[in-house]
Amino acid sequence: MWRQHLPSLLLLCAALCVGCTLALSLGQPKPLSAIAWYDVLGEAVTLLVACGWLGLVVAYRPRGWVSHCLIAGTGLLIWSYALDLFDEFFEYVGVDHPQSLLESAPAPLGMLLLTVGVAGWMREQRIVHRQLSGREHFLRDHRLLDPLTKLYNRAYLQHALERELELRAPDEPLSLLVIDVEGFARYNHTYGAVAGDRLLVRISEWLLMRMRPSSLLCRYGGDRFVMLLPDTPLPRAVRLGRLLQDRFAKLGDEAAACTLRCSAHAVDGRNGRTAPTEIGDALAAHSRASRRAQWAAAR
Numbered sequence: 001m002w003r004q005h006l007p008s009l010l011l012l013c014a015a016l017c018v019g020c021t022l023a024l025s026l027g028q029p030k031p032l033s034a035i036a037w038y039d040v041l042g043e044a045v046t047l048l049v050a051c052g053w054l055g056l057v058v059a060y061r062p063r064g065w066v067s068h069c070l071i072a073g074t075g076l077l078i079w080s081y082a083l084d085l086f087d088e089f090f091e092y093v094g095v096d097h098p099q100s101l102l103e104s105a106p107a108p109l110g111m112l113l114l115t116v117g118v119a120g121w122m123r124e125q126r127i128v129h130r131q132l133s134g135r136e137h138f139l140r141d142h143r144l145l146d147p148l149t150k151l152y153n154r155a156y157l158q159h160a161l162e163r164e165l166e167l168r169a170p171d172e173p174l175s176l177l178v179i180d181v182e183g184f185a186r187y188n189h190t191y192g193a194v195a196g197d198r199l200l201v202r203i204s205e206w207l208l209m210r211m212r213p214s215s216l217l218c219r220y221g222g223d224r225f226v227m228l229l230p231d232t233p234l235p236r237a238v239r240l241g242r243l244l245q246d247r248f249a250k251l252g253d254e255a256a257a258c259t260l261r262c263s264a265h266a267v268d269g270r271n272g273r274t275a276p277t278e279i280g281d282a283l284a285a286h287s288r289a290s291r292r293a294q295w296a297a298a299r
């Protein structure tokens with residue numbers, strides 16, 4: 001993100017160099033005994049904090065007038081604080097007025113720009129919040145969210161897969177990962193449905209933290225989740241499934257009563273294969289694989 005702000009940063013550096021050169025050329029160094037070190041400490045920390053603000057703005061803000069105001073505002077404060085620090089080490093005999101003008105005038109202007117920038121930032125946040133809550137209402141009204149985990153539900157999965165099949169390039173790989181919590185019925189029975197609900201929410205959050213932002217996690221129903229993995233060939237989806245199974249097994253605590261079973265499926269989407277067919281086949285293959293594994297374990 002910071003590269004977008006390179007011109008503003010270069011301008012700020014140039015202005016600071018000019019300010020420091022002027023301050024150096026106008027002032028005489030003070031003897032060490034005349035330096036007030038507590039003032040130096042306080043002013044240096046203030047300067048560092050202002051630099052930290054600037055760092056946060058350039059690291060996280062996109063380009064635009066709000067960012068320009070924030071950068072210019074913090075830049076002017078940095079200028080003022082830097083010159084303020086300088087006059088702890090230099091004295092300005094006979095040039096007091098130009099020096100104090102150089103040092104003091106930018107601070108109120110910087111504060112003004114910062115205030116305008118922060119007001120713009122808050123306005124942006126209100127707009128983003130309004131849009132997000134509008135989207136959430138839409139999803140809830142159209143029954144596309146699972147009420148327990150707040151993940152998308154099976155209707156949304158079908159809709160998302162249909163869109164993916166329509167829009168993706170023909171050679172772009174696409175996979176589905178079916179994830180089942182084995183032993184969940186026993187867990188429910190032992191600890192109660194409320195604890196079961198809590199475990200489902202925990203597992204959904206755990207899964208969300210382990211997937212790429214472009215993937216989509218849905219609660220298909222009961223203890224079954226489906227992850228839609230765009231741009232993912234089957235072997236990579238298989239590896240992800242194994243990784244999730246292994247990591248979940250190492251989680252310990254109450255989740256140790258259950259295990260995850262994952263199975264990956266390549267989505268073809270050709271020869272008239274629709275989203276419901278692909279999802280249905282993936283779930284059927286998953287159930288067959290689970291039954292086979294359970295028989296093998298029971299023998």
Ligand SMILES: Nc1nc2c(ncn2[C@@H]2O[C@H](COP(=O)(O)OP(=O)(O)OP(=O)(O)O)[C@@H](O)[C@H]2O)c(=O)[nH]1
Nearest residue numbers: 148180181182183184185186188193196197222223
């Ligand atoms: N607490 C809770 N339980 C649920 C919810 N939805 C479904 N269940 C229960 O989840 C269990 C799912 O059953 P199964 O799929 O047989 O569970 P399992 O023991 O993991 O069996 P396999 O997946 O076949 O290994 C049932 O007991 C359901 O009553 C829910 O929202 N909350």
